[in-house]
Amino acid sequence: MKLTVIGTGYVGLVTGACLAEMGNAVTCVDVDEQKIARLREGILPIYEPGLETIVTENQKQGRLRFATSLADPGAEAPVYMIAVGTPPGEDGSADLQYVLAVARDIGRRISQYTVVLDKSTVPVGTAERVAGVIRGELQQRGLSVDFDVVSNPEFLKEGDAVQDFMRPDRIIIGSDSERAREVLRELYAPFMRTHERIIFMGVRDAEMTKYAANSMLATKISFMNEIAGLCDRMGVDVENVRLGIGSDSRIGYSFIYPGAGYGGSCFPKDVRALIQMARQTGFEPMLLNAVEARNHAQQRVLYQKILQHFGPQLAGRSFGLWGLSFKPGTDDMREAPSTVLLRDLIASGARVKAYDPAALEVARRDLPRTWFESGQLQLVEQQYDALKGADALVLITEWKPFRHPDFTLVKTLMKSPIVFDGRNQYDPAQLRGLGFTHIGIGRGGEAIT
Numbered sequence: 491m492k493l494t495v496i497g498t499g500y501v502g503l504v505t506g507a508c509l510a511e512m513g514n515a516v517t518c519v520d521v522d523e524q525k526i527a528r529l530r531e532g533i534l535p536i537y538e539p540g541l542e543t544i545v546t547e548n549q550k551q552g553r554l555r556f557a558t559s560l561a562d563p564g565a566e567a568p569v570y571m572i573a574v575g576t577p578p579g580e581d582g583s584a585d586l587q588y589v590l591a592v593a594r595d596i597g598r599r600i601s602q603y604t605v606v607l608d609k610s611t612v613p614v615g616t617a618e619r620v621a622g623v624i625r626g627e628l629q630q631r632g633l634s635v636d637f638d639v640v641s642n643p644e645f646l647k648e649g650d651a652v653q654d655f656m657r658p659d660r661i662i663i664g665s666d667s668e669r670a671r672e673v674l675r676e677l678y679a680p681f682m683r684t685h686e687r688i689i690f691m692g693v694r695d696a697e698m699t700k701y702a703a704n705s706m707l708a709t710k711i712s713f714m715n716e717i718a719g720l721c722d723r724m725g726v727d728v729e730n731v732r733l734g735i736g737s738d739s740r741i742g743y744s745f746i747y748p749g750a751g752y753g754g755s756c757f758p759k760d761v762r763a764l765i766q767m768a769r770q771t772g773f774e775p776m777l778l779n780a781v782e783a784r785n786h787a788q789q790r791v792l793y794q795k796i797l798q799h800f801g802p803q804l805a806g807r808s809f810g811l812w813g814l815s816f817k818p819g820t821d822d823m824r825e826a827p828s829t830v831l832l833r834d835l836i837a838s839g840a841r842v843k844a845y846d847p848a849a850l851e852v853a854r855r856d857l858p859r860t861w862f863e864s865g866q867l868q869l870v871e872q873q874y875d876a877l878k879g880a881d882a883l884v885l886i887t888e889w890k891p892f893r894h895p896d897f898t899l900v901k902t903l904m905k906s907p908i909v910f911d912g913r914n915q916y917d918p919a920q921l922r923g924l925g926f927t928h929i930g931i932g933r934g935g936e937a938i939t
């Protein structure tokens with residue numbers, strides 16, 4: 491099938507490359523000309539395991555091509571997929587300017603039946619707005635062309651994006667049009683070889699499904715972080731509680747890891763956008779408010795534990811930070827808990843040496859210049875270099891190389907053997923046996939007053 495994907499970020503590039511891999515002829519369009527020029531040379535704008543190989547191979551085979559505009563002659567297709575950003579506006583609601591700009595562009599181009607798929611995360615009612623914009627453009631052109639706008643939210647996780655796209659738990663298709671449903675049944679047929687994965691529903695239902703899924707997962711995390719806070723104060727080890735409740739199949743083991751709070755470009759923004767959607771209907775979302783508030787507090791828990799241990803004077807102290815990206819497997823630092831901790835540590839006069847396996851370039855580009863100029867933040871290329879002369883090691887992103895470090899070496903490098911374990915990666919008893927002070931999240935006996 492011939493397809494055009496608009497936006498080549500995490501979602502657009504993965505979608506385009508994976509659909510090309512399934513034999514489709516895909517054009518990926520992005521207004522960022524530099525990004526497109528680099529993609530044509532096989533240089534990816536993001537770090538995502540397994541993506542480079544399929545982008546390169548499919549480009550070589552001619553199934554995947556890149557363009558800077560829908561006006562590109564090869565970009566005309568019976569299916570358009572919108573995968574542009576929907577960043578938070580000032581009040582937290584989703585900013586739809588990029589989605590609506592694409593809708594206008596589509597309305598200016600189509601001349602035969604077209605399916606417009608919305609893969610971006612958008613508030614309930616957006617498909618109707620997109621259809622209205624396309625209709626308006628067609629009217630201006632004096633044309634009557636059939637088209638359907640379908641909600642097809644994306645559920646991939648960064649770091650596992652290719653795998654998630656290729657083996658989706660489900661494919662949500664929001665549309666009442668039988669004609670559009672038929673096109674999508676055909677498009678997604680290669681993903682149904684083991685079992686049926688498409689769930690058809692109304693377009694508004696599909697738009698809500700995306701927000702409900704992310705908010706449910708964020709709720710599980712905030713709930714667990716709240717329990718961890720209690721465990722800290724009550725001499726309980728939350729890791730045993732996690733295993734205990736996860737074994738109940740009604741609860742399950744996934745998304746109940748306590749830590750330094752959730753981050754990334756999805757959970758924080760989507761929970762806030764759903765809160766705004768609720769308020770616009772006059773409905774106060776009490777649970778979502780609490781999920782958001784708990785996460786806000788949780789992103790500062792490591793800093794509070796550091797203050798509790800060292801006292802309020804952090805000037806002159808030096809910390810080794812392991813992890814900058816918001817989760818392992820990505821270089822994405824959007825709303826990363828590491829940035830909240832860095833802001834607090836730097837404001838209190840501390841110095842930080844930070845290492846991350848993938849996000850150093852993004853950190854160098856995006857973090858405030860003054861942090862580097864003051865000498866308070868230094869990025870290092872090797873994980874142990876972050877620890878030289880450090881008062882403490884702070885682990886905030888659980889990349890694999892941090893899971894079993896050489897603690898004997900760690901100890902010789904550091905000024906004092908203290909570990910703030912923001913993702914509960916280490917066995918406290920084992921670390922204590924090696925002469926470390928271990929401070930985790932909800933491991934009991936580490937009460938914050």
Ligand SMILES: NC(=O)c1ccc[n+]([C@@H]2O[C@H](COP(=O)([O-])OP(=O)(O)OC[C@H]3O[C@@H](n4cnc5c(N)ncnc54)[C@H](O)[C@@H]3O)[C@@H](O)[C@H]2O)c1
Pocket residue numbers: 496497498499500501502519520521522525573574575576588591592609610611612644645646647648755756
């Ligand atoms: N990142 C994820 O893991 C993920 C997963 C599921 C859903 N989503 C949702 O998918 C959407 C895209 O997210 P992302 O992380 O891929 O975004 P992104 O910011 O990484 O990429 C968006 C791309 O769209 C391009 N763009 C903007 N306006 C354009 C236009 N008019 N024409 C062509 N290109 C244009 C930008 O240049 C950019 O390259 C968002 O709504 C997000 O919430 C993201």
Ligand SMILES: O=c1ccn([C@@H]2O[C@H](COP(=O)(O)OP(=O)(O)O[C@H]3O[C@H](CO)[C@@H](O)[C@H](O)[C@H]3O)[C@@H](O)[C@H]2O)c(=O)[nH]1
Pocket residue numbers: 611644645646647648649704707711744745746747748749750751752753754755756757816817
């Ligand atoms: O038990 C857990 C699981 C995750 N996290 C944190 O939650 C955040 C989000 O993690 P994850 O969901 O793995 O990554 P994302 O790439 O943000 O993916 C989420 O957001 C995407 C964008 O909407 C959706 O498509 C995915 O289904 C959804 O999992 C990260 O900061 C994690 O550290 C925890 O603190 N505890």
